[in-house]
Amino acid sequence: MRIYIKYMVSLRCKMLVKEELKNLGLNAVVVELGMVELLGNISSDQLQKLTQALSKAGLEVMDDKKSIIIESIKNVITEMIHYSDILPKVNYSDFIAEKLNYDYTYLSNIFSEVKGITIQQYIIMHKIEKVKELLLYDELNLTEISYRLHYSSVAHLSNQFKKITGLTPTFYKSLKLKRKGNLEDL
Template sequence: MKLYIKFMVSLRCKLLVKEELEKLGLHYVVLDLGMVDVLEDITEEQREKLKLNLLKSGLELLDDKKSILIDRIKNVIIEMIHYTDELPKVNYSDYISEKLDYDYTYLSNIFSEVKGITIQQFIIIHKIERVKELLLYDELNLTEISYKLHYSSVAHLSNQFKKVTGLSPTFFRQLKQKRKGNLENL
């Protein structure tokens, strides 16, 4: 039986869900971001208990089909951008459609209707968050980050970064170094 869990977007969340399943004596086959495939049928009592325990940790057990699909779309994007070393070589639309086994137009329409932004805008927001993360790590230069996240050029990355954050990537990196310097002076 597949269960879909909202806000389950990190390894810590996966561990939390695993713990809650163990408390209820439930076994799982697959435990992925946003989804767990439980071996047993779950009683209504177990489901309610799991729902309440997850809520205490900021996670939400989903019931409605639209919410489940939206969460699955978000998790595919988050996993693709934040948890894989290499972004897919195919179009994001093809990748998402293939992963979820739905027509992209259908996914896109439902996502926009429910979230109020397009899938593409959601991808851009997460790519910029990933760029910020990589800038803070200070291990890659802008050209390497641009290549890693499949931007057509450093200029494209910089323009998108500035549009979303209001800052240039270089200025963002300098802010980090200024903060670090200020902390050392305390």
């Protein structure tokens, strides 16, 4: 039996869900971002207890098909950009459609209808968040970051970054250095 969970977007959430399932005596075969597959069925009492426990942690059990599909899309994108070292070589649309076993046009229409933005815009927002993270860690330069996140060039990355944040990547990185300098002055 599968249970879909909203806002389950990190490894910490996965650990929390595993713990709650264990507390209820439920055996999970798979625990992924946004989805749990149980060995056997779950009673309505157990489902209610799980729902209450997860809601205390800010997670939500879902039963609406559209919500489940949207969360699945968001989780595939989150996992692809934030938890994978290498982005897929195929188009994101092909990757998402293959991963979820749905036609991409169908997924795109539902996502846009409910979220008010396209899947591509959502991917760009997550890629920019990843760029920010990589800039703050200061392990990679802009060329390496653009290559890692499959940008066609550093200029393309810089343009998207500025469009989303209002800052250039270089200026954003310099803010970190200024904050660090201010802390040292204390």
